[in-house]
Amino acid sequence: MNIASHYKLLHFIPWTRTKIYKMLLLSTIPTVLFYFLDIKWLAIPWVPVALLGTATAFISGFKNTQTYNRMWEARQIYGAIINSSRALGIMVKDFVRTSDKVEQAALHKEIIYRHFAWLTALRFQLRETKSWENIKTKSYNKEYLQYYQVPEWESNLDEELKTFLSAEERQYILSTKNRATQTIARQSSQLKTLNERGIISDYNYVALANQLKDLYDQQGKCERIKNFPYPRQFSSINLYFTNLFCILLPLGFIGEFSKLTEKFGESMVWLTIPFSIILGWVFLVLEQIGESTENPFEGGANDIPITQISRNIEIDLREMLGEKDLPPAISAQHTIVL
Template identity: 65%
Template sequence: MNSGRLYKLQHFIPWTRKKIYYLIVISAIPTTLYYFFELKWLAIPWVPVALVGTATAFIAGFRNTQTYNRLWEARQIWGAIVNNSRAWGIMVKDMVRDTDATNEKALHQDLIYRHFAWLTALRFQLRESRGWENVKTKSYNREYLRYYTVPEWEADLSDELKEYMDDDERKNILKKKNKAAQILALQSTRLRSLNEQGKINDLNYVEMQALLKELYDQQGKNERIKNFPYPRQFASINVMFVYLLSMVLPLGFLSEFSKIGAGCVWLTIPVSVVVGWVFFTLEQIGESTENPFEGSANDVPITSMSRAIEIDLRDMLGEDNLPEPLVANSNHILM
């Protein structure tokens, strides 16, 4: 997530520079042929260009609206995870009881640390790459990775879980396909055991199991967004329309600028580049928004949100040595 006021121009222009080069070439070729080789038939009426532009604007607007909705839904899901994590913390502290204060504190730490393990496994799973994602496959996105790092790509899940789980649990979890789901299953098993030992009464046991179900629901919603891409037919037609518009724009502008004077046809190049750049930029912005967990600079900041949850729950446990909140880097990117 970019937490700055605006993207800096020195970041934004290089991100779209290949499209600018393409637009310069695609507008310079017909302009040169028209001016030097007298190929007047290249100039077409403005009406078909306007029709293509209208259709492109419509589909680009539709795509950006839908991809923003995917991003906003992901942010709402993680907002719910934050709230339910805090609820889990107070339930553990107030509903899990033991006659021995030391044992009680150990039980609280066990349940809350296992929740940290769930958050860790979930964010690692969400940052795994999918075939339709763009951050590693598109060259302009790979170049932008030099402005930030993705913690889940730099670290190892096994090492991250060492702080939150004992070795036997950790080794067992690492064998599972859906590690986050299995950690919640371990939580459920632990709650049942505590209920059978009389350390959680029946009413509180039902309440805590209901909260685990909420966490399962939120994990499933995350997985739905992660594993179901923005429909490829809409993504494909958006790209096709933008490229089609970029090819007919210079032909329409040739017709319009030739009415002013022969030398004015050279205005076709800069004007076509500017107009085409607007549409290509809209297309790239939609593309960079459609997968909110892929590791792009526009992701939902699940790493920093997980750290914030950890700070809150460790504070509930009464720990003094709390981890520091994650902050945006010098380029205002917060992961």
């Protein structure tokens, strides 16, 4: 997530420079052929270009709207995880009661720390790279990684879980396929045991079980976004329309500017190049921005800051436990927070 007021051109232009090079090539070649070799058929009417441009604008707007909705839904999900985590913290503090205060404090810590393990396992799962994601495959995205680091790519889940789980439980969780799911399953198993021992009343046990169910719901929503890409048919048609429009755009400009040669001279046709670059760049950048917003958990600069959110939850719940030695909040790297 970028927390600056906007992207600076110093960063935005290099990120999209390949689009500028592409339009420079697509506009220069037909202009040179038209001007020097007098290939008149390259000048096409503006009407078909305008119609294609309208269709391209429509499909680009549709894609960007839908990818933004995916990103915003992901942010809402993690907002719900914040609320559910805090609710779980106060329920554990108030519902898990024993006559032995030392045992009670140990149980509170064990249950809440297991929740930290769930948050950790979930964010590691969400940062796994899928075949359709582009953060590691597109050159312009890979270059932008120089401005920040993805914590889940730099650290190890095993090491992260050592702080929150016993060695035995950690090894069990790591041996499973869906670590986050099995962490909540272990959480539920312990709550059931505490209920059977009378440490948690039946009514409070049901309330805590509902909190775990809500966490499962939020996890499932995250997995739905993570494991189901933006539909490929819509992504493909947007790519095809945009590229076809950018190919025809210079030809339409040649046709329009060639009409002005009698009044202003033949050099007017060279305006095709700058105007094509500017307008083509706009459409290509719209396509690129939509692509970069498709997958809000992949590790891009515009992703949901799940690492920061998880750390903030950890700080809140550690304070509920009365701890003073708190981990530092996640700070921005070049205005980017993950």
